[in-house]
Amino acid sequence: MKxxxxxxxxxxxxxxxxxxxxxxxxGIVMEIFTRKEYYDVSVQWFCKxxxxxxxxSWFKRYxxxxxxxxxxETDKKCP
Numbered sequence: 001m002k003x004x005x006x007x008x009x010x011x012x013x014x015x016x017x018x019x020x021x022x023x024x025x026x027g028i029v030m031e032i033f034t035r036k037e038y039y040d041v042s043v044q045w046f047c048k049x050x051x052x053x054x055x056x057s058w059f060k061r062y063x064x065x066x067x068x069x070x071x072x073e074t075d076k077k078c079p
Contacts, residue, residue: 008065009063
């Protein structure tokens with residue numbers, strides 16, 4: 001993971017109760033600490049209709065994952 005990647009909460013991040021603000025949203029990685037810090041990834045979040053909209057928060061690496069683009073119906077390959 002690097003600065004500028006789009007991310008969302010991972011399965012482990014969704015199970016943690018203190019991440020409830022970020023369930024329906026995505027973020028951009030703004031900063032990564034290479035030293036051993038408690039929270040080592042800074043993410044700018046965008047959650048429509050939530051208190052976390054445009055909020056910068058810190059996460060552990062296992063709490064977030066890269067956001068995968070959604071495939072449209074026309075892009076799917078036939079078997």
